[in-house]
Amino acid sequence: MDELTFRRTIYADPNTQDADVIEAAKANPAKQAFWNEVKALDNQIFAATQVKVPDNLADKLLLKQSFEERQEGRNQRPWYIAMAASVAVAAVLTFNVMQPISGNALANDVFAHVDEAYMAKEMMMSNGNVDLEQVNSKMATFNGSVNGDLGEVVSANYCYLDKIKSLHLIIRGENGLINMFVMPEDLTESLQETFNSATMFGTSFLLESAKIIIVGEDGEEVKSVKESAQQTLRFSA
Amino acid sequence: MFSGKKKSTATVSSDMMKKQQRYEALVKALHADVYRYALWLIKDKAIAEDVVQETFLRAWKSLDSLKDEAAAKSWLITILRRENARRFERKQFDLVDIDDVSVADPNDINDVALEHRELRNIMSSLNEEYREPLMLQVIMGFTGDEIAKQLGLNKNTVMTRLFRARNQIKDALKANEEMGVTVNG
Numbered sequence: 001m002d003e004l005t006f007r008r009t010i011y012a013d014p015n016t017q018d019a020d021v022i023e024a025a026k027a028n029p030a031k032q033a034f035w036n037e038v039k040a041l042d043n044q045i046f047a048a049t050q051v052k053v054p055d056n057l058a059d060k061l062l063l064k065q066s067f068e069e070r071q072e073g074r075n076q077r078p079w080y081i082a083m084a085a086s087v088a089v090a091a092v093l094t095f096n097v098m099q100p101i102s103g104n105a106l107a108n109d110v111f112a113h114v115d116e117a118y119m120a121k122e123m124m125m126s127n128g129n130v131d132l133e134q135v136n137s138k139m140a141t142f143n144g145s146v147n148g149d150l151g152e153v154v155s156a157n158y159c160y161l162d163k164i165k166s167l168h169l170i171i172r173g174e175n176g177l178i179n180m181f182v183m184p185e186d187l188t189e190s191l192q193e194t195f196n197s198a199t200m201f202g203t204s205f206l207l208e209s210a211k212i213i214i215v216g217e218d219g220e221e222v223k224s225v226k227e228s229a230q231q232t233l234r235f236s237a
Numbered sequence: 238m239f240s241g242k243k244k245s246t247a248t249v250s251s252d253m254m255k256k257q258q259r260y261e262a263l264v265k266a267l268h269a270d271v272y273r274y275a276l277w278l279i280k281d282k283a284i285a286e287d288v289v290q291e292t293f294l295r296a297w298k299s300l301d302s303l304k305d306e307a308a309a310k311s312w313l314i315t316i317l318r319r320e321n322a323r324r325f326e327r328k329q330f331d332l333v334d335i336d337d338v339s340v341a342d343p344n345d346i347n348d349v350a351l352e353h354r355e356l357r358n359i360m361s362s363l364n365e366e367y368r369e370p371l372m373l374q375v376i377m378g379f380t381g382d383e384i385a386k387q388l389g390l391n392k393n394t395v396m397t398r399l400f401r402a403r404n405q406i407k408d409a410l411k412a413n414e415e416m417g418v419t420v421n422g
Contacts, residue, residue, distance in 0.1 A: 048353040
């Protein structure tokens, strides 16, 4: 194998398994030395390619997909669910039961956002620690501010509830995590003052120009966060 | 009349779980390499991250078309290169928005470490036709044949470009040395 072909083959692929190249290197120490030199350069090239990957990129990719999945779920509701829903609506109208149905889109979205896995991802995005300044800068979107102690806020992210931009705060309570959602009052669908799922208690109330929704596993704690929200949050129209 | 779809809800959700697990495994195993490849191709952190997000979103949507996990790498790179090309197609029809005119920030590739600085500068100044096959080989571990397939070139062309890429790096290092540039790392 001539010198030029040997060099070209190794430059093109320093890890080549080409039998002729291996033989040529064995027969000639100078060629072997050249090969080693190129391999060393290639190790440096590899090391130089290993730039820092943004923190939480994997989490973001997983989170984005979970939004997508919910979207897909919405579009792919089977026909019998739609029919069941029509039947339910017809039944409600027929019997004139005017109690609002708790399963409205807003409540469904609220419960979807307090799912354990979902909360874990949100907390990761906030790195599990949010100071008052960060909360206030997000509150400002809703003309709001926190004046006092709201408890230990472990996550503050915008999210969309029933297509409306909201602020989702996660607060560490004594008996678990409490979720607080801040939404513009004038845009939101009505929600009952208290609403529950199988495991969660929720309450919603108006505070000046904002609607606040609080959800947690411990009903008493939800109540106490509600009280501290009423004392510390201020919204101007 | 109610016998339209036989597939029970349980099967549907266990399929969903399987898809979810496959996707998570894919993200965990390959996101770092795919991001690094994107950054070396695009040379802008924010755009590279966007393109990677789009890539994985598309991967999720068409995960069923990936039959063999061993092919996942090339499959993702194919999606990524398509997403990146789309970026330029879009741009052609857009009016120039001053925020979009990205001036490559040398710090994007060269972040904090002084280590590798010289080599990184040289690598990022390689022409794309040399840089791209080199990154597919070095970061993604592709063979000459795989690179040829990915880039739609014949293998000889690919091998020539890889040879030239390293040759240029070597020459640039030598030139720096002669000019007395300090070698860091």
